[in-house]
Amino acid sequence: MPLDRLTFLGLRNLDSLDMRPSAGINLIFGANGSGKTSVLEGVHLLGMGRSFRTQQVKHAIGHDSDALVLHGRLSGSPPLPLGVRRQRASSELEMRLGGERVARVAQLAEALPLQLINPDAFRLLEGSPASRREFLDWGVFHVKHDFFAVWKGFRRALKHRNALLRHDRIDLQSIRVWEHELVQWSERLDALREAYVERFLPVFEETLAGLLSLPGLSLKYSRGWDRSRALAEVLEQGRDSDSQMGFTQQGPQRADLRIRLERRPAVEVLSRGQQKLVVSAMKLAQGRLLEALTGRTCIYLIDDLPAELDIEHRQAFCRWLERMQCQVFITSVEREALAGLWQPETAVAMFHVKQGRLMDHGQYDFTTE
Ligand SMILES: Nc1ncnc2c1ncn2[C@@H]1O[C@H](COP(=O)(O)OP(=O)(O)OP(=O)(O)O)[C@@H](O)[C@H]1O
Ligand SMILES: [Mg+2]
Incomplete structure (x- = not known):
């Protein structure tokens, strides 16, 4: 099930974020330090109860915030809301699923199967x-x-x-x-x-x-x-x-x-x-x-897709994502680095992050570029 709504409060540098992702490919682009990885981190926290950037969730709380409050909604009938909250003053991560408090991260993970592919991915082989x-x-x-x-x-x-x-x-x-x-x-x-x-x-x-x-x-x-x-x-x-x-x-x-x-x-x-x-x-x-x-299907979080891959391999990677018909969040500094990778029939939703603010750029048709 894809996520059809995300609202994040107090997450790193992100302004209160309200995102309506598409069920397919979501491209998030923006300058260095704008907040792209933080958006993926928010989804990861929702599904895994932990960050992929820090051992301690408290480091993800925005410097000016007292708490981190993340909500997501899995589409379906009925839709399934899930949320996590971490207050600066407490060490507990509160988790909710379908409106009820849950005690185990495994319950969130079961509802939201995630896969992360980021520039540290090679560690799976090396680590x-x-x-x-x-x-x-x-x-x-x-x-x-x-x-x-x-x-x-x-x-x-x-x-x-x-x-x-x-x-x-x-x-x-x-x-x-x-x-x-x-x-x-x-x-x-x-x-x-x-x-x-x-x-x-x-x-x-x-x-x-x-x-x-x-x-x-x-x-x-x-x-x-x-x-x-x-x-x-x-x-x-x-x-x-x-x-x-x-x-x-x-x-x-x-x-x-x-x-x-x-x-x-x-x-x-x-x-x-x-x-x-x-x-x-x-x-x-x-x-x-x-x-x-x-x-x-599981949801893919792909941070900095272009890094280390040439155009041919990026295309091959995107072919699999298209074939799998799953929800994908992909970040890139350059919007253009992800152009020309998709088949004409693939719908790609675009989001621009600028200094912590996420803007919906609608569907993009790369074939006209
Ligand atoms: N706890 C925090 N509170 C507020 N801002 C933070 C916090 N932690 C990190 N930041 C800032 O948040 C910004 C966004 O970081 P993020 O890693 O999401 O950027 P990015 O868009 O992925 O950048 P890059 O293209 O370099 O990977 C950075 O400027 C970082 O310094
Ligand atoms: Mg980043």
């Missing part, structure tokens, strides 16, 4: 496995209803085992109980992740092929413990070493997606532009798979 696990779990979460319960059960069992490992003397009876529990949840979590990757791979390969030619690129799921051994055995035999380290060294908390070109880690071989395209293909593929499996 720690945690970011790739988060990517993977986003996919599983949105297509498997039991994922969240399984994940919570797993986290709880892991926390208990880790706490027991840190005791001076390990209580064998207790730790065995939690290890048993941990194994049950871990196996379920692993099965969900593995099944997801199996569905994801062909979609990813097809999406990537539409963006660039990279024969030899492979993506493999690594579950976090030795494939040839049962987790129960790994935990039992690793107990002393885990106790010395103070945490559980193997298990789903160490899962990863290994992305390689031939035999080398892709990040060591690919150019920055190629990395951005590989990550874009991963994120586009997740949206395509979400739609194929659930009939729901």
Whole structure:
């Protein structure tokens, strides 16, 4: 479901913003520092309960404001309103969905599946496995209803085992109980992740092929413990070493997606532009798979699309966005950098941000340029 209305108050430098985005492509252009990324940040906060620019939401509160109040409305009958509010004086992020207070960010995330592609996107390849696990779990979460319960059960069992490992003397009876529990949840979590990757791979390969030619690129799921051994055995035999380290060294908390070109880690071989395209293909593929499996589309936030991509690759990227028929918010400093990228039949809604004020420029027909 696309967002058909956004109202933001107290977000960074943005004046009170009232935006009526189109259900398709929304182009947001404006000078450096005008507030484009802040608009995407507002949508991200609505769907994820956190920013992609700062660990602390309070930094996104406008310098002259006491609170950040963001509302969005998902179109549909009836429409679904959602909102978040963060006051400077409080550390709590208040969240609302359908007029009711909600306690968990997962409830917002479920209603508003988002994908962000920004100039930091290459970090998905370069950064720690945690970011790739988060990517993977986003996919599983949105297509498997039991994922969240399984994940919570797993986290709880892991926390208990880790706490027991840190005791001076390990209580064998207790730790065995939690290890048993941990194994049950871990196996379920692993099965969900593995099944997801199996569905994801062909979609990813097809999406990537539409963006660039990279024969030899492979993506493999690594579950976090030795494939040839049962987790129960790994935990039992690793107990002393885990106790010395103070945490559980193997298990789903160490899962990863290994992305390689031939035999080398892709990040060591690919150019920055190629990395951005590989990550874009991963994120586009997740949206395509979400739609194929659930009939729901996700919303794409694309910050600074032209950065690092030549015209040919920008076009290939835009072809996918058009084919997917999902809602997209794209920013660019230069309006012209995004001209000539779209098929004549694609409707593109234009918005100009100038010193924190967003102005609706209506539909734009790039073909006349
Ligand atoms: N908490 C805040 N309160 C008020 N203004 C802020 C706050 N945080 C950042 N800013 C300012 O908000 C402005 C908008 O930043 P934003 O990153 O959204 O711009 P942008 O249009 O994406 O720029 P660029 O093209 O350089 O990426 C900047 O001038 C920044 O200094
Ligand atoms: Mg920006």
